[in-house]
Ligand SMILES: Nc1ncnc2c1ncn2[C@@H]1O[C@H](COP(=O)(O)OP(=O)(O)OP(=O)(O)O)[C@@H](O)[C@H]1O
Ligand SMILES: O=P(O)(O)OC[C@H]1O[C@H](OP(=O)(O)OP(=O)(O)O)[C@H](O)[C@@H]1O
């Protein structure tokens with residue numbers, strides 16, 4: 150049975166469980182605190198673990214696959230491979246200091262840096278050849294400067310709201326550009342069971358990033374109009390009852406769907422319809 154680690158709480162847990170459910174796997178009942186769940190139909194056992202620990206279990210080979218954040222995986226120092234970007238839990242990991250105080254990475258030497266991700270910070274300091282004191286905190290790191298235990302922090306920035314609320318601003322390069330990822334043990338061969346779960350999740354990720362567009366266009370405009378929607382391989386073109394017209398169907402990136410619809414209409418297409426895709430296999 151394939152064994153898969155899933156975040157049991159925190160910023161990634163809801164999206165991870167929703168994505169697995171959309172991919173056809175069993176879900177824990179609402180409010181359940183169970184740490185394991187067997188999905189007999191798919192021959193998978195899920196383990197609900199702290200997001201920080203997941204890379205450790207997967208890196209040790211105890212569990213074949215895991216869903217975690219790239220930043221957590223990096224900080225764990227576990228030896229894992231990323232098999233798939235899951236498209237949720239986007240964040241950056243940054244240094245931050247009091248707003249307007251002109252912090253730069255040059256000032257990190259000798260500073261007290263509070264963080265929940267000490268290994269990412271130590272690795273960065275080492276790369277820069279800087280010696281500084283890393284203060285490890287479990288969370289709510291943004292308050293640590295105010296409380297006098299640190300001079301600056303290094304933490305996860307999502308919307309940036311938490312930094313702002315605490316009068317802080319980010320400085321220096323991004324230490325880790327993170328999102329939810331599917332991981333396996335480094336160098337581990339991908340078994341058919343692992344490949345199947347990856348393909349199913351990939352199908353959901355893909356479906357979330359694309360939409361299906363259908364439209365009608367005069368046959369003589371087909372080349373110019375369908376160039377706006379080249380699709381993945383090429384658009385599907387179907388005859389209509391009126392031989393002067395064709396119906397076109399093509400996948401387009403969700404982010405661009407509105408501008409593509411504007412372009413199509415301006416180029417002579419009619420009845421442009423966008424629909425969601427629930428899941429797919431790109432083959
Ligand atoms: N506000 C956010 N926006 C986007 N991603 C986030 C945000 N906060 C955390 N993450 C991502 O979620 C993961 C960490 O999740 P979370 O902070 O919930 O776990 P945790 O800190 O270990 O748990 P807890 O906060 O309950 O102690 C990281 O990969 C991080 O990049
Ligand atoms: O940029 P924002 O969108 O405001 O999000 C960033 C905040 O979210 C996370 O905190 P979390 O809620 O996990 O609490 P924690 O600090 O106790 O881990 C992270 O550690 C930041 O504090």
Ligand SMILES: [Mg+2]
Pocket residue numbers: 159288
């Ligand atoms: Mg947190």
